[in-house]
Amino acid sequence: MKIILAKSAGFCYGVKRAIKLAEQTLKTKPKPIQMIGDLVHNEFVVTNLKKLGLVMLNNLKDLKRGSFIIQSHGLPQKLIKKLSRRNLSIIDTTCPKVKKTAYLAQYLEKNGYQIVIFGDKNHDEIKTISSTLKNGPLIIKNITEINKIRKNNKIGLLSQTTKSDDEFYQLVNQLIPMTKNLKYFNTICPASQARQREAKDLAKKVDLMLVIGSTKSANTLRLFQICKNYKPLTYLIESDNFIKKKWLKKIKTVGLTAGASTPDFVIKNVVKKLKLLSTYSL
Numbered sequence: 559m560k561i562i563l564a565k566s567a568g569f570c571y572g573v574k575r576a577i578k579l580a581e582q583t584l585k586t587k588p589k590p591i592q593m594i595g596d597l598v599h600n601e602f603v604v605t606n607l608k609k610l611g612l613v614m615l616n617n618l619k620d621l622k623r624g625s626f627i628i629q630s631h632g633l634p635q636k637l638i639k640k641l642s643r644r645n646l647s648i649i650d651t652t653c654p655k656v657k658k659t660a661y662l663a664q665y666l667e668k669n670g671y672q673i674v675i676f677g678d679k680n681h682d683e684i685k686t687i688s689s690t691l692k693n694g695p696l697i698i699k700n701i702t703e704i705n706k707i708r709k710n711n712k713i714g715l716l717s718q719t720t721k722s723d724d725e726f727y728q729l730v731n732q733l734i735p736m737t738k739n740l741k742y743f744n745t746i747c748p749a750s751q752a753r754q755r756e757a758k759d760l761a762k763k764v765d766l767m768l769v770i771g772s773t774k775s776a777n778t779l780r781l782f783q784i785c786k787n788y789k790p791l792t793y794l795i796e797s798d799n800f801i802k803k804k805w806l807k808k809i810k811t812v813g814l815t816a817g818a819s820t821p822d823f824v825i826k827n828v829v830k831k832l833k834l835l836s837t838y839s840l
């Protein structure tokens with residue numbers, strides 16, 4: 559059985575940066591080192607940071623003097639203001655790509671555009687961006703929700719960093735007749751774009767696709783959807799333990815990709831297990 563691993567599979571720049579900052583913080587900053595929410599959406603990363611001493615809080619009431627890490631998707635402005643009034647060392651790991659989208663949203667708002675964000679309103683990244691605006695943006699999760707957008711002279715469109723290019727431009731085309739002045743910024747992250755492109759190409763040429771990552775990770779779920787469109791025989795697995803031997807029957811080529819928050823060792827273990835299973839079945 560041939561195993562093909564996508565070149566871009568695994569950690570992106572923003573995730574590497576967040577983990578590095580968190581690890582440095584755990585070594586050097588005043589204890590306890592606390593945070594709310596996941597640094598990145600991967601259980602293996604979070605478990606490892608907890609082992610190194612990270613304290614996960616459910617509520618600000620439990621906050622103690624020490625340090626606080628802001629997760630890679632950021633936090634709502636209200637929460638950051640409350641944190642800054644406490645006696646804390648604050649370490650912000652918000653990905654610069656998310657900050658850039660927030661900046662563009664503020665720019666469009668200042669210039670009188672009705673902001674539309676193509677994304678999931680429950681995702682931390684979208685909550686962070688929305689919180690920087692004076693008026694609530696209109697958030698649409700998929701193209702079928704376009705009827706939520708009312709005709710407006712000035713519409714400013716942005717995207718969650720993990721959305722797909724194809725859907726974003728479909729939305730742009732549908733918005734053109736709805737407004738005299740459409741300004742849009744494709745804020746889909748290049749790391750997501752590269753992973754999506756490669757996943758699509760790979761899914762087209764293999765017998766089976768495996769997408770490695772957490773079900774909490776938006777970019778992993780997007781890779782899964784894309785692969786499934788081109789290769790119905792696609793499975794989402796969190797680790798090698800999720801592989802089922804029966805999936806590999808009569809399979810000659812397996813394609814592998816992984817979300818931007820999936821650690822290298824998890825990907826390597828999947829490759830190892832696949833090799834073992836294919837050798838065993840010979």
Ligand code: SF4
Binds near residue numbers: 571654750
């Ligand atoms: S996928 Fe892009 S936006 Fe998300 S953390 Fe990585 S670099 Fe930042």
